[in-house]
Amino acid sequence: MGTRVTSLMDTSIGLIGPTAKTPKVTGGGSSNVVPDSAASPLDTITARAGRHAAVRYAAGGDNTGVPIPASALSPALPVDADGSIPVTPDASFYYSGTLTVPTDGDYSFVFDLPAAYGVLKIDGNSVITGFLGSSSATVHLTAGTHSLEAGALAIQGGETKVRLSWVTPQAAQAARDQAVALARQVKTPVVFAYDDGTEGYDRKDLSLPADQDGLISAVADANPNTIVVLNTGSSITMPWLSKVKAVLDMYYPGENGAEATAGLLYGDVNPSGKLTQTFPASESATPVAGDPLRYPGVGDQENYSEGVYVGYRWYDKERAAPLFPFGYGLSYTSFAYRDLAVRQSHGALTVSFALKNTGTRTGAEVAQVYVGASPATTAPQAVRALGGYQKVRLRPGESKTVRIRVDAQQLKYWNTSFRAWVLGTGKRDVWVGSSSRTLPLHGSVGVTR
Numbered sequence: 001m002g003t004r005v006t007s008l009m010d011t012s013i014g015l016i017g018p019t020a021k022t023p024k025v026t027g028g029g030s031s032n033v034v035p036d037s038a039a040s041p042l043d044t045i046t047a048r049a050g051r052h053a054a055v056r057y058a059a060g061g062d063n064t065g066v067p068i069p070a071s072a073l074s075p076a077l078p079v080d081a082d083g084s085i086p087v088t089p090d091a092s093f094y095y096s097g098t099l100t101v102p103t104d105g106d107y108s109f110v111f112d113l114p115a116a117y118g119v120l121k122i123d124g125n126s127v128i129t130g131f132l133g134s135s136s137a138t139v140h141l142t143a144g145t146h147s148l149e150a151g152a153l154a155i156q157g158g159e160t161k162v163r164l165s166w167v168t169p170q171a172a173q174a175a176r177d178q179a180v181a182l183a184r185q186v187k188t189p190v191v192f193a194y195d196d197g198t199e200g201y202d203r204k205d206l207s208l209p210a211d212q213d214g215l216i217s218a219v220a221d222a223n224p225n226t227i228v229v230l231n232t233g234s235s236i237t238m239p240w241l242s243k244v245k246a247v248l249d250m251y252y253p254g255e256n257g258a259e260a261t262a263g264l265l266y267g268d269v270n271p272s273g274k275l276t277q278t279f280p281a282s283e284s285a286t287p288v289a290g291d292p293l294r295y296p297g298v299g300d301q302e303n304y305s306e307g308v309y310v311g312y313r314w315y316d317k318e319r320a321a322p323l324f325p326f327g328y329g330l331s332y333t334s335f336a337y338r339d340l341a342v343r344q345s346h347g348a349l350t351v352s353f354a355l356k357n358t359g360t361r362t363g364a365e366v367a368q369v370y371v372g373a374s375p376a377t378t379a380p381q382a383v384r385a386l387g388g389y390q391k392v393r394l395r396p397g398e399s400k401t402v403r404i405r406v407d408a409q410q411l412k413y414w415n416t417s418f419r420a421w422v423l424g425t426g427k428r429d430v431w432v433g434s435s436s437r438t439l440p441l442h443g444s445v446g447v448t449r
Helices: 041-049 169-185 209-222 257-265 312-318
Strands: 012-016 054-058 085-087 093-101 105-122 125-141 144-154 160-167 188-194 227-231 246-249 335-345 348-357 363-372 384-394 399-406 412-415 420-423 426-433 441-447
Touching: 012 041, 012 169, 041 054, 041 257, 054 169, 085 093, 085 144, 093 105, 105 169, 105 209, 125 209, 144 160, 169 188, 169 209, 188 209, 227 257, 246 257, 335 363, 335 426, 335 441, 348 363, 348 384, 348 426, 348 441, 363 399, 384 399, 384 426
Parallel strands: 012 054, 012 188, 188 227, 227 246
Antiparallel strands: 085 160, 093 144, 105 125, 105 144, 105 160, 335 348, 348 399, 363 384, 363 426, 412 420, 426 441
């Protein structure tokens, strides 16, 4: 991912971000997994860098926070000596009181819910809704007193402990200042960024939590060699993209994510992943933007009215330029496509073409085939739809003939009159390339019954 790719070979490295030290391996909800072990990126990159390299660390932010002081709450939270709140399936936790903050600013709240469901409201507004994991949110508060409600319920077996913490604007600024200072002192800063995705709770926006966008931008302003590693569950906006050298999206990488990250950054392994969703250029250019019936809904009901124009199909239909298209991904080498041929046989299509590694590194390319609409129907159809794909590994200079089958079902549409799938006949366009928007090969085929 990213507009450029670069491997990490410098001997002066600054790792920035709390998840560089405490690995972010999983999301919340049913995706939450507690691994037997998980090394930190700090440890794995330090080991890979070797004794001749200097690897330093700055948190840059705080994704755990500290307990909200009793002096700021009325009444105080009913916490144990370790700052936690015990809950059981039969004894839930509920708090209602006031929070007094000394200055205007952005306050981040962290609700750690290892085996529980929890809700946090400030001034009557839902701030956090999460379960089975740690959830965070940032709220701008004016100096003074605000209402605060918090509740939690254990949802797995017996007793568990939850924690409600915060990060003040002053603490956040101090951590950012340390990160920027480190960025100025090293050859290459690597910022690890994260989100707290979970099921049952919509993100309020597509930005990174706790103003990590601001952190990345500040670090990149201090050092243009900045690399960003994402541990996020889905698409995000990247207002800092033009400032950084590269972006590596690891999603939620699991217990061996740190080792995989180090291998990719150092070029021990050539990246070959592709995006499974579109990254929008802005929040105003998405399938749900400007339509409250689709999001956030009206009267607690959302209307999924986009029909077949889901994901990249909407972007193609609206001719909306994404930040990164569906199927996108870079590597440390390059590939060339040529000699497209398409034929129909037994209802399916066979798409063949030559794929060549034109770079200097062995690598794998995920070649993708997209099929255009049928002229024989007026039913809604995608401008082009993914028909098939294949991952091909090639040595430098090596070329292979690739054949990808497009199943007959991929050529059909739902006929509401017949209440059945019907083959979309006629001249169908066929594209081949490395993403839904990078399609160097284009041809057509006559589809018949």
